[in-house]
Amino acid sequence: MDYADTKCEENLRALEDALYVLGGKWRLRILAAMFSGHKRFNDLQRTIHGISARVLSNELKQLELNGLLKREVHVDKTPVVTEYVYTEYARSIDNVIVTLADWGQKHKEKITTTCQNH
Amino acid sequence: MDYADTKCEENLRALEDALYVLGGKWRLRILAAMFSGHKRFNDLQRTIHGISARVLSNELKQLELNGLLKREVHVDKTPVVTEYVYTEYARSIDNVIVTLADWGQKHKEKITTTCQNH
DNA sequence: CGGAATCCGGGGGGATACTG
DNA sequence: CAGTATCCCCCCGGATTCCG
Numbered sequence: 594m595d596y597a598d599t600k601c602e603e604n605l606r607a608l609e610d611a612l613y614v615l616g617g618k619w620r621l622r623i624l625a626a627m628f629s630g631h632k633r634f635n636d637l638q639r640t641i642h643g644i645s646a647r648v649l650s651n652e653l654k655q656l657e658l659n660g661l662l663k664r665e666v667h668v669d670k671t672p673v674v675t676e677y678v679y680t681e682y683a684r685s686i687d688n689v690i691v692t693l694a695d696w697g698q699k700h701k702e703k704i705t706t707t708c709q710n711h
Numbered sequence: 712m713d714y715a716d717t718k719c720e721e722n723l724r725a726l727e728d729a730l731y732v733l734g735g736k737w738r739l740r741i742l743a744a745m746f747s748g749h750k751r752f753n754d755l756q757r758t759i760h761g762i763s764a765r766v767l768s769n770e771l772k773q774l775e776l777n778g779l780l781k782r783e784v785h786v787d788k789t790p791v792v793t794e795y796v797y798t799e800y801a802r803s804i805d806n807v808i809v810t811l812a813d814w815g816q817k818h819k820e821k822i823t824t825t826c827q828n829h
Numbered sequence: 830c831g832g833a834a835t836c837c838g839g840g841g842g843g844a845t846a847c848t849g
Numbered sequence: 850c851a852g853t854a855t856c857c858c859c860c861c862g863g864a865t866t867c868c869g
Contacts, residue, residue: 601747604812605758608743611815616736625726629719634851640723645843650852675851682821685814692810694722696803697729703800752831763863768832793831 614659615689619644619652624683625690627662632676653677661686732777733807737762737770742801743808745780750794771795779804 615621619641626640638649656662661683667674733739737759744758756767774780779801785792 604808605740605743605747607812607815607819608740608808609815610819611811612739614818615811615814618734621730622723622726625723629723646852647854648842672850685817689810689814690722690726692807693729693733694725696733696807697725697727697731699803700732701725701728764832765834766862769862790830 611689614661615686617652619648620656621686621690621693623649623652623656624661624679624686625694627677627679627683628687628690632678634675634677637677729807732779733804735770737766738774739804739808739811741767741770741774742779742797742804743812745795745797745801746805746808750796752793752795755795 615624622641622644623637626637629640631637631640634646634649638644638646641649644652653662653664657664660680662677662679665676665678667676733742740759740762741755744755747758749755749758752764752767752771756762756764759767762770771780771782775782778798780795780797783794783796785794
């Protein structure tokens with residue numbers, strides 16, 4: 594195994610590490626919704642089409658365990674307000690989402706023009 | 712709905728478009744393996760730990776339908792050799808994978824140092 | 830080697846109802 | 850609103866077998 598192979602293996606492992614945290618159907622969508630300003634449970638559920646309350650609840654717990662968001666209960670307000678806010682660390686995922694969204698944008702354009710051309 | 716909201720909605724939709732093609736458990740892993748030089752069916756299955764033959768087969772078909780790879784059967788060789796090669800268009804995904812792998816790398820470092828600190 | 834076909838089991842997740 | 854609990858169905862995908 595030469596240097597190039599080693600480098601590739603490292604990349605594959607790094608990709609695994611990322612997907613372990615960000616993979617799955619909902620993780621990135623939830624983070625993207627939060628980056629878009631949505632913070633409350635029902636608000637998130639309404640924004641992320643198709644997700645059920647139970648799944649959203651579980652995913653939020655996982656994201657919290659991974660240090661990507663923090664659950665904040667404001668008892669001082671009436672009625673009590675629960676907010677999910679992303680951590681400073683979660684901002685490092687911005688790049689990932691933007692890169693992915695950019696690709697999606699370009700891909701959609703490509704599909705559209707391809708369909709027009711025949 | 713003001714400009715910022717519209718922009719956010721666009722980003723969410725673009726993310727959906729990307730995840731429609733690249734989402735799921737295996738898509739990015741398969742593409743990453745291909746970028747690493749793996750081209751043949753059993754080679755890919757060996758590289759991508761945990762994937763079964765049927766799932767790999769199905770995923771490859773989907774990736775081909777989306778124009779990300781091409782199935783090439785070289786009848787001129789003996790025995791016949793089947794290769795899966797990514798298209799020129801698939802190179803646009805390089806960014807996504809690199810960004811994700813970078814984040815995974817950083818994340819692993821963070822986890823490691825965090826564990827050492829307490 | 831590169832797959833397709835069939836069988837089959839578990840568990841992920843939807844629906845609904847309920848609670849604080 | 851912000852979830853939890855229970856039920857239960859469906860289908861994803863593993864294992865196995867077979868084929869060119």
